[in-house]
Amino acid sequence: MSQEVESIETEITRMKAQLQAISGKVPENKLSMVVFSGELDKVLASFVIATGAVAMGLDVVMFFTFWGTPVLRDKKKKEPAKDMMSAMFGKMLPKGARALKLSKMNMGGLGTAMMKSLMQKKNVASLDQMIEMAAELGVRIYVCEMSMDLMGFKREEMIDYPGLDYVGVAKFLEEAMNSRIQLFI
Amino acid sequence: MSQEVESIETEITRMKAQLQAISGKVPENKLSMVVFSGELDKVLASFVIATGAVAMGLDVVMFFTFWGTPVLRDKKKKEPAKDMMSAMFGKMLPKGARALKLSKMNMGGLGTAMMKSLMQKKNVASLDQMIEMAAELGVRIYVCEMSMDLMGFKREEMIDYPGLDYVGVAKFLEEAMNSRIQLFI
Amino acid sequence: MSQEVESIETEITRMKAQLQAISGKVPENKLSMVVFSGELDKVLASFVIATGAVAMGLDVVMFFTFWGTPVLRDKKKKEPAKDMMSAMFGKMLPKGARALKLSKMNMGGLGTAMMKSLMQKKNVASLDQMIEMAAELGVRIYVCEMSMDLMGFKREEMIDYPGLDYVGVAKFLEEAMNSRIQLFI
Numbered sequence: 001m002s003q004e005v006e007s008i009e010t011e012i013t014r015m016k017a018q019l020q021a022i023s024g025k026v027p028e029n030k031l032s033m034v035v036f037s038g039e040l041d042k043v044l045a046s047f048v049i050a051t052g053a054v055a056m057g058l059d060v061v062m063f064f065t066f067w068g069t070p071v072l073r074d075k076k077k078k079e080p081a082k083d084m085m086s087a088m089f090g091k092m093l094p095k096g097a098r099a100l101k102l103s104k105m106n107m108g109g110l111g112t113a114m115m116k117s118l119m120q121k122k123n124v125a126s127l128d129q130m131i132e133m134a135a136e137l138g139v140r141i142y143v144c145e146m147s148m149d150l151m152g153f154k155r156e157e158m159i160d161y162p163g164l165d166y167v168g169v170a171k172f173l174e175e176a177m178n179s180r181i182q183l184f185i
Numbered sequence: 186m187s188q189e190v191e192s193i194e195t196e197i198t199r200m201k202a203q204l205q206a207i208s209g210k211v212p213e214n215k216l217s218m219v220v221f222s223g224e225l226d227k228v229l230a231s232f233v234i235a236t237g238a239v240a241m242g243l244d245v246v247m248f249f250t251f252w253g254t255p256v257l258r259d260k261k262k263k264e265p266a267k268d269m270m271s272a273m274f275g276k277m278l279p280k281g282a283r284a285l286k287l288s289k290m291n292m293g294g295l296g297t298a299m300m301k302s303l304m305q306k307k308n309v310a311s312l313d314q315m316i317e318m319a320a321e322l323g324v325r326i327y328v329c330e331m332s333m334d335l336m337g338f339k340r341e342e343m344i345d346y347p348g349l350d351y352v353g354v355a356k357f358l359e360e361a362m363n364s365r366i367q368l369f370i
Numbered sequence: 371m372s373q374e375v376e377s378i379e380t381e382i383t384r385m386k387a388q389l390q391a392i393s394g395k396v397p398e399n400k401l402s403m404v405v406f407s408g409e410l411d412k413v414l415a416s417f418v419i420a421t422g423a424v425a426m427g428l429d430v431v432m433f434f435t436f437w438g439t440p441v442l443r444d445k446k447k448k449e450p451a452k453d454m455m456s457a458m459f460g461k462m463l464p465k466g467a468r469a470l471k472l473s474k475m476n477m478g479g480l481g482t483a484m485m486k487s488l489m490q491k492k493n494v495a496s497l498d499q500m501i502e503m504a505a506e507l508g509v510r511i512y513v514c515e516m517s518m519d520l521m522g523f524k525r526e527e528m529i530d531y532p533g534l535d536y537v538g539v540a541k542f543l544e545e546a547m548n549s550r551i552q553l554f555i
Contacts, residue, residue, distance in 0.1 A: 002375075004375050005187075005189050005190065005193070005375065008193055008375070008378055008379065008382065009193065011382055012193065012196055012197070012200070012382070015200060015382070015385060015386065015389060016200065018389055018393070019200060019203055019204070019207070019389070022207060022389070022392060022393060022396050023203070023207060025396045025397060025398075025399075025550070026207050026210045026211060026396060027210060027212075027397075027550070028210075029210075029362075031358075031362075034415075034553070036411075036412070036415055036555075038474075041221075041251055041252070042221070045219075045221055045250065045251060048331070048354055049354060049358070052353075052354040052355050052358055053358055055355070056355060056358055056359070056362075058358070058362065065415065066411055066415060067411070067473075067474060085484070085488060092475060093475075103252075104223075104252060105277060105278075114270070115335075118270060118335055119335065122334055122335055124331065124335065146418075146494065149492055150485075150488055150489065150492055150494065168422075169418055169419060169422040170422050170425070170426060173401075173419070173422055173423050173426055173428075173551070174426070176550075176551050177399075177401075177426075177428065177550045177551055178550075179551075180210070180212070180361075180362045180363075181358070181361050181362055181364075181367050182367065182551050182552065182553060183219070183367060183368075183369040183553075184369060184553040184554060184555050185221075185369050190374050190375065190378070193378055194378065197378065197381055197382070197385070200385060201385065204385060204388055204389070204392070207392060208388070208392060211392050211395045211396060212395060212397075213395075214395075214547075216543075216547075226406075226436055226437070227406070230404075230406055230435065230436060233516070233539055234404075234539060234543070237538075237539040237540050237543055238543055240540070241540060241543055241544070241547075243543070243547065288437075289408075289437060290462060299455070300520075303455060303520055304520065307519055307520055309516065309520065365395070365397070365546075365547045365548075366543070366546050366547055366549075366552050367552065368404070368552060368553075368554040369554060370406075370554050
């Protein structure tokens with residue numbers, strides 16, 4: 001083998017290793033979101049972003065934590081037996097998507113009702129409809145295990161959503177570190 | 186052609202394809218921001234970040250949505266004719282950057298006034314000045330079309346800002362997925 | 371040198387340049403966070419994410435700004451002499467991690483106390499403990515110089531934290547633009 005060819009092969013081996021290293025750090029076509037806030041406006045924004053991103057070909061993961069957790073409760077399901085503290089939390093926190101309020105201008109519910117009627121008039125999907133759409137489009141939903149535990153929520157009171165999973169923060173971070181977009185809402 | 190050279194050329198073709206694939210996933214020198222909150226402190230933070238990022242050579246895109254939208258109204262412009270609901274929203278939401286309040290410690294306006302006077306004393310630019318600076322530095326501003334429609338804002342009541350554009354969430358996501366930094370504020 | 375080998379070498383030089391260019395844009399194994407909010411729930415979330423990320427091998431940088439700044443004051447340290455405005459801010463803002471309140475359901479302190487007792491019962495670390503853990507794990511903390519100045523905080527009243535540094539927004543952006551994950555909390 002000629003010297004030239006040998007040095008070319010060395011070069012190629014080095015570049016292959018570099019390519020390999022870079023590949024591992026390049027994000028996937030994915031959007032990861034923490035839904036921390038449980039207010040109507042912010043949850044709406046997170047689903048508008050989620051469904052919009054899927055439509056653009058991105059894989060989407062939503063991680064519901066803290067005040068975001070009660071949003072995923074199913075109003076139609078019977079509340080399971082709970083200890084006193086959990087029962088209290090259960091009563092005080094909104095039961096599902098329809099019970100959310102605006103973060104501003106709620107005005108005893110009037111502002112929220114106004115916004116909802118306006119959305120309907122302008123043909124913007126309701127939060128309920130957006131969650132349904134997200135399910136159809138394959139948006140993945142993770143629920144924070146620690147929040148479930150702290151607020152005393154049981155899995156049997158959460159909405160039926162395809163593939164919904166209960167995970168820790170590590171699982172979310174794993175998705176986020178391989179995502180092109182990450183948001184904390 | 187020798188076998189060695191042939192196998193090297195195959196190798197190179199494969200690496201070129203890999204390079205091509207990776208290039209498409211590597212973000213540009215860009216920062217994309219959703220400005221969802223319309224409070225003085227958060228909007229200030231978003232402009233401090235935006236102007237700081239441009240100064241560092243990043244391309245910057247701000248997407249104003251929901252409570253962020255009224256921030257860009259121009260107090261000096263005449264309010265256009267509106268239906269009742271839109272007129273109500275127009276009255277209740279702050280009219281432009283100077284009308285914003287702190288998210289905390291507003292204390293009936295006292296805290297906000299205190300912060301503003303403190304900023305002046307410490308030579309921190311006011312929000313008005315920061316928006317002007319952002320315009321000069323080439324920070325791009327997108328306004329959410331859906332929010333404009335929901336809140337009944339008209340384009341003729343918004344500030345004059347070079348290149349300001351009205352877009353949907355898809356346009357923002359396109360920018361965000363090619364950005365090194367994305368923030369939701 | 372044969373023509374074939376020559377054209378291969380040209381090819382390799384070109385690919386090397388491309389690799390070099392891409393390398394500069396590929397993020398490091400890092401997570402950068404702006405901690406803007408000073409509420410117990412959000413600060414807790416930021417430390418849960420920070421310590422979780424370090425455990426996964428990510429380098430973590432937290433940039434404390436605005437309402438996040440007073441969180442890092444040390445309750446045990448004597449308040450330094452201040453002008454009137456700064457003294458007022460000092461009194462009105464929470465003095466350190468134990469003084470924080472929930473963003474929702476604080477109910478005059480009752481909700482916050484309930485959450486804290488619940489966390490203890492469920493073996494979730496307190497915020498104080500999480501900050502200690504973050505220090506041990508090597509989470510880096512930056513404090514916004516402008517916020518320190520605006521709120522009139524002095525360095526001698528801040529917590530002892532290994533490597534804690536006072537920086538401007540540019541320093542944070544430099545870290546963020548080389549990070550796989552960026553969050554604004």
